[in-house]
Amino acid sequence: MIYQVKADIVKNVRVSSKIYRMELAMPKISSLVKPGQFIHLRINNSFDPLLRRPFSVNKVIKNKKGKVINICVLYEIVGKGTSLLAEKCSGDILDVLGPLGNGFAFNDALLKNKQIILVAGGMGIAPLLFLVERLKDKRTKNKPVIFIGSRTKRDLVCLDEFKKAGCIVKISTDDGSLGFKGYVSELVENFLTNCQPLIPNPYIYACGPSPMLKKVQSIASEYNLKGQVSLDEMMGCGIGACLGCVVKAKTSGAGEDDNQPVYKRICKDGPVFDIQDIQWED
Ligand SMILES: Cc1cc2nc3c(=O)[nH]c(=O)nc-3n(C[C@H](O)[C@H](O)[C@H](O)COP(=O)(O)OP(=O)(O)OC[C@H]3O[C@@H](n4cnc5c(N)ncnc54)[C@H](O)[C@@H]3O)c2cc1C
Numbered sequence: 001m002i003y004q005v006k007a008d009i010v011k012n013v014r015v016s017s018k019i020y021r022m023e024l025a026m027p028k029i030s031s032l033v034k035p036g037q038f039i040h041l042r043i044n045n046s047f048d049p050l051l052r053r054p055f056s057v058n059k060v061i062k063n064k065k066g067k068v069i070n071i072c073v074l075y076e077i078v079g080k081g082t083s084l085l086a087e088k089c090s091g092d093i094l095d096v097l098g099p100l101g102n103g104f105a106f107n108d109a110l111l112k113n114k115q116i117i118l119v120a121g122g123m124g125i126a127p128l129l130f131l132v133e134r135l136k137d138k139r140t141k142n143k144p145v146i147f148i149g150s151r152t153k154r155d156l157v158c159l160d161e162f163k164k165a166g167c168i169v170k171i172s173t174d175d176g177s178l179g180f181k182g183y184v185s186e187l188v189e190n191f192l193t194n195c196q197p198l199i200p201n202p203y204i205y206a207c208g209p210s211p212m213l214k215k216v217q218s219i220a221s222e223y224n225l226k227g228q229v230s231l232d233e234m235m236g237c238g239i240g241a242c243l244g245c246v247v248k249a250k251t252s253g254a255g256e257d258d259n260q261p262v263y264k265r266i267c268k269d270g271p272v273f274d275i276q277d278i279q280w281e282d
Pocket residue numbers: 038049053054055056057073074075076077078079080081082083123126127231232233234235271
């Protein structure tokens with residue numbers, strides 16, 4: 001069920017120079033939402049920006065009775081829509097559509113005795129925090145290890161929350177201002193090269209820019225690892241109608257014509273796909 005609601009902004013707090021976390025009151029959507037799903041926000045009532053903007057669910061907030069009532073999104077200012085969003089105050093109202101997309105699979109059968117490895121590039125951390133919160137009760141092999149990559153240490157957020165959720169946190173920055181200097185995919189590869197014999201059954205969840213996800217796919221092939229990726233691409237309608245978000249996938253998954261590429265909609269068939277599903281452009 002997809003709802004369109006008017007949600008009160010509870011908080012809109014700056015957490016780093018260009019990154020904000022907004023908490024929205026929307027009990028209907030909150031009670032249904034799963035990690036990896038997103039909400040589609042109408043920024044204002046004017047025609048500019050015309051299209052809604054998609055944001056992953058970063059966290060859910062419960063009331064005193066333990067009922068999930070609010071949703072937080074973590075967003076970076078990159079253009080007009082996100083700049084306007086950053087100016088919103090508590091008490092303002094946003095038109096929200098959700099929950100949208102498929103979300104991550106994380107059932108017991110899939111994850112039993114697995115070592116969970118999470119890979120986040122930039123704002124790719126947003127859905128992974130919600131995921132690790134829900135993974136807490138799973139019978140997995142060891143503590144999840146999250147690899148977080150960002151341009152510089154100033155853009156690193158949520159580190160304490162990942163630690164609190166029981167993760168081992170490994171960091172890379174492009175400029176070397178904190179952790180490993182280089183791309184997060186290199187950090188993951190180094191880790192697997194040095195440690196893989198010691199960690200049987202790694203299972204990957206990754207979210208971030210396409211070049212990172214492409215690299216993670218090739219690492220997964222090399223080490224024969226399974227996992228899922230969440231894509232963060234430009235979107236139009238968000239509900240599967242405009243075909244503005246299609247990606248080339250390797251198979252239909254239906255077993256017929258498995259060598260023929262098919263096109264999948266990120267908003268409806270994704271944003272989460274099997275790690276080997278996407279046929280990335282060269
Ligand atoms: C399923 C999904 C979940 C997302 N979750 C989050 C999230 O949790 N936090 C977050 O900060 N962002 C997230 N995004 C990206 C976010 O939707 C965009 O950053 C936002 O729509 C930009 O709006 P804008 O008006 O500020 O920028 P625009 O003015 O539309 O664009 C500014 C610049 O950003 C680029 N851009 C816009 N959208 C994207 C995109 N999706 N991917 C790459 N480049 C883009 C444009 O090409 C342009 O260069 C998500 C996107 C998708 C598809």
